[in-house]
Amino acid sequence: MNPLFKEHHHKTLHVRIMVIAGIVLAVAGFFTGYIAAGKSAVLPIIGQEAQPPGVDFSPVWKAWHEIDDKFVPAAVATSTLIATSTEKIGEERVWGMIEGLAASLNDPYSFFLPPVESQQFNSDMSGSFEGVGMEIAVRDQILTIVSPLKGTPAYKAGLKSGDQILKINGTDTHGIDASAAVKLIRGPQGTNVTLTILRVGWSEPKDFKVMRDVIDVPTVTTTARPDGIFVIQVYTFTSNSPELFRGALREFVQSDDSKLILDLRGNPGGYLDAAVSMASWFLPSGAVVVTEDYAGHSSNIVHRSLGYDIFNKNLKMVILVDKGSASASEILADALRYYGVAKLVGVNTFGKGSVQELIEITPETSLKLTVARWLGPDGKQIPREGIVPDVKVEMSEKDVKEKLDPQLDKAVELVNK
Known part of the structure; x- marks a missing residue:
């Protein structure tokens, strides 16, 4: 034995x-x-039964109606008619409200996943996706690498646990949540993403150019x-x-x-x-x-x-x-x-x-x-x-x-x- x-x-x-x-x-x-x-019931946005006690939602609806009545996108030509309350616009506003609700918790691990990000998360769980192959999180309001997975583009590029990501393709990451950062880092196989990294012991940040690939975890x-x-x-x-x-x-x-x-x-x-x-x-x-x-x-x-x-x-x-x-x-x-x-x-x-x-x-x-x-x-x-x-x-x-x-x-x- x-x-x-x-x-x-x-x-x-x-x-x-x-x-x-x-x-x-x-x-x-x-x-x-x-x-x-499991599937959660979606509570109606309007209706007294959906409102927490002691919370006044009237400012939300006032802002909603003011946007409908007055908002003009700065980038739209003056001759362009402005759509007001289409289903898609209303849906995106609701998503934005939920994002703000999650952000108010000041918790780096709590955030809303709109359709694209939600689909990406589910693909992560299947063990295969296109990207650079690293886990990220927000620590002390700074986007931080938790771990580059061994053998992935991030690992081969020399990125390390604890590295702080200051910029993604030149975009400042201050105040960004992990979900939004993932959206910027992800991309088709064969394309590059440039990450500006600050590491403990460095006096200046350095740029890492990483080629995206299919990641088999x-x-x-x-x-x-x-x-x-x-x-x-x-x-x-x-x-x-x-x-x-x-x-x-x-x-x-x-x-x-x-x-x-x-x-x-x-x-x-x-x-x-x-x-x-x-x-x-x-x-x-x-x-x-x-x-x-x-x-x-x-x-x-x-x-x-x-x-x-x-x-x-x-x-x-x-x-x-x-x-x-x-x-x-x-x-x-x-x-x-x-x-x-x-x-x-x-x-x-x-x-x-x-x-x-x-x-x-x-x-x-x-x-x-x-x-x-x-x-x-x-x-x-x-x-x-x-x-x-x-x-x-x-x-x-x-x-x-x-x-x-x-x-x-x-x-x-x-x-x-």
């Missing part, structure tokens, strides 16, 4: 490996950046090292990640190695259920992985290990994290460290401790809204400054250029102790 396995699980290992895909299909659907909600890769250490790198948490991770663990088991390095560097997150499923291979049934704290709006949701738990204490494990490790990556790393399964090596993670729900407003539009906070197994929110690793190891630009990896080297050192 492999000394890694718990004795009572040895005979059922094969069955567990085969059925996990079915388990995942049954529970998938919660995304750590976004929860895919990588998921899981494995490396069986000659020194008896097995490395699994998870690039993103998609709906099929648990099955791919199960396959990677099967390779690990078949390799007869007893030392595992899980590389979550540059992983911006994804489906929550994928992270819970992955944690379940190392944790007993019922162990709390993460809690969604709804701050009293509804009951908290506790996500617990499914209890695959096939490894015993003979397993030596280290998890690599960096500034690009966000959301689901942080949840998985935090849980496995809390229960003593693994140590964390690298630098502070991104620090995304909130839950977003994707709400359908109309069949073509949606609202991404922060609805809860992530609480780790210790009941504490994932800190805004990120999770602090057990062993801090920086990766310099010189290391990258010379293809050195001091973080991986430290992980190897720790699992060999």
Whole structure:
């Protein structure tokens, strides 16, 4: 019997490996950046029953009618007749109102997605789209790169987690939301986008010209090292990640190695259920992985290990994290460290401790809204400054250029102790 396995699980290992895909299909659907909600009824804009108590909507309608009666677009010739209240104009105004409503929350993760952006978001979830291949977010009102996905144009161009995007094709990004920024960065395969970047340690920003391409989001890769250490790198948490991770663990088991390095560097997150499923291979049934704290709006949701738990204490494990490790990556790393399964090596993670729900407003539009906070197994929110690793190891630009990896080297050192 492999000394890694718990004795009572040895005979059922094969069955567990085969059925996990079915388990995942049954529970998938919660995304750590976004929860895919069901269809929401669209409330009428006009009508007392739709108005929150104590809110006077009359200024909105006054502005609406004034625009109808008086607005003249500056760029339209004087001989051009001005349309007043067509269906399309009214629709676009409503979208603008919802955008303003979301913007009033001052939350970088909450915003309205009109038809084009909503369609782009759904294509992201399919794992293939045209662009440069990086996750972005607004931090302290500055557009920031969360993580360039490995092998994508953004990664090859040298963009890094934490880089600040000051301009997109010359357009200033101050005050822009992530959705609008994505619209500017996206484009057809083979076209270029110029990003003006400011990086920590630079005195002046630099321009990066990046050619857009079809982005097939990588998921899981494995490396069986000659020194008896097995490395699994998870690039993103998609709906099929648990099955791919199960396959990677099967390779690990078949390799007869007893030392595992899980590389979550540059992983911006994804489906929550994928992270819970992955944690379940190392944790007993019922162990709390993460809690969604709804701050009293509804009951908290506790996500617990499914209890695959096939490894015993003979397993030596280290998890690599960096500034690009966000959301689901942080949840998985935090849980496995809390229960003593693994140590964390690298630098502070991104620090995304909130839950977003994707709400359908109309069949073509949606609202991404922060609805809860992530609480780790210790009941504490994932800190805004990120999770602090057990062993801090920086990766310099010189290391990258010379293809050195001091973080991986430290992980190897720790699992060999």
